[in-house]
Structure formats: C-alpha cells, structure tokens
Amino acid sequence: QVQLVQSAAEVKKPGASVKVSCKASGYTFTSYYIHWVRQAPGQGLEWMGIINPTGGSTNFAQKFQGRVTMTRDTSTSTVYVELSSLRSEDTAVYYCARSEIRTNNYGPHDSWGQGTLVTVSS
C-alpha cells in the first residue's frame, strides 16, 4: 500500500534550520510529485512547494522563496524539505503529500504523510 513516512518531531531555536524527510513506498517514486504543506497550531493548510522526483526540479510559494530547499534521493525514495532562518511563526506540522505526474494537468493530493511537528522556540 502507498505510504509516506515522515521523520520525527524537531525542536529548533530561532535562526536555525530544520530538515524533514518523507520516505515513499508502495508505488513508483518517479511517477508522483511530492508537495510540502504546513499547518500552524489551530490554523489551516498552507502549500509550500513541490518537487519532481524525476529530475529534482522545484517550485516554491513566493512566501518561502530563499528560505526553503527541497531535495530528493531516488536511491531511497526519500524527499527532504529544509527551512532556514526559522522563526516562531514557522512552528507547525509539516506534511508531505503526493500528486500524480500528468502530461496535461495536475492532480490532487491523494496520499499524505503523517506529519512532522516542528517547534521553534528559544
């Protein structure tokens, strides 16, 4: 069955960086984009960006430009998101989610990771 398994919770100080992983299994890794979506405590969902596991190309929401990096390791079917210059407002649950790679359009997020809580506190 399709699984996206994320790394454990992290606690970071303001100004630091955090790297969260998402390991995919149960499907062809290069057939689906991986997206990162975050959710601050008690708040809604916020799309951060997307990575194509095939070539590693990325596209980020403007809000995160310059602060976010997304990478992948095809040998382990794992995708990573790294967020730098952390501030308290970055405290959130970070989810990875996949969407099918299609020729003419994009697809919805049909499978999600379990989420990784990142807490930014001094």
Next chain:
Amino acid sequence: EIVLTQSPGTLSLSPGERATLSCRASQSVSSSSLAWYQQKPGQAPSLLIYGTSSRATGIPDRFSGSGSGTDFTLTISRLEPEDFAVYYCQQYDSSPRTFGQGTKVEIK
C-alpha cells in the same frame, strides 16, 4: 494567487442532517482542478473529492461535490458520526496551490 473563501466557518448539525459547504474562488478555477479534503483532529488531511465532483477511492456516496467557475459546493447528504471534522477546499489549477481556510462541521 487564487484566494479561496469557505463558508460558513462552523456548521453545527445533528447526525442524519444534510451539510452544505461552500467554497468561493477569487478568480475562475477549472472544474478539473478543485478538490475537497477532510481532516480529523490529530490526523493528516485525506482526499474526499477531486475534479469538483469525483469521489476519491473508498469515499461513500453521501459525499458529493458540484460547482464551476468561482463557486463550488461540498454536500454531505446525511451526516454520520464519523463525518464531524474540518473540511478544506483546494485549487490545483494554478501555482501556488491554495486552500480555503476550512469549515468545521460540529455536532449540534
């Protein structure tokens, strides 16, 4: 960026009642690129509806989606106890993908 506005913020209903959730977009969204997700406390969101009206795998037929252009609706025909949750609409027509702020369906 396409802004999605969901209404109402909270819907208080009893099991067996009908729920109607609205999602309005700031500009036209392709009907093939509008989805609804359900999120229960402490869980990741899960896909309910995609392409405005197609149910995801395993979703019961009491859930239905409709709409076009800038106005979309999720209807739950008869609420079951497990349906009380937060629902989000999302457009994936253009980047950045955006979500509505959510509608909480709570037990009255």
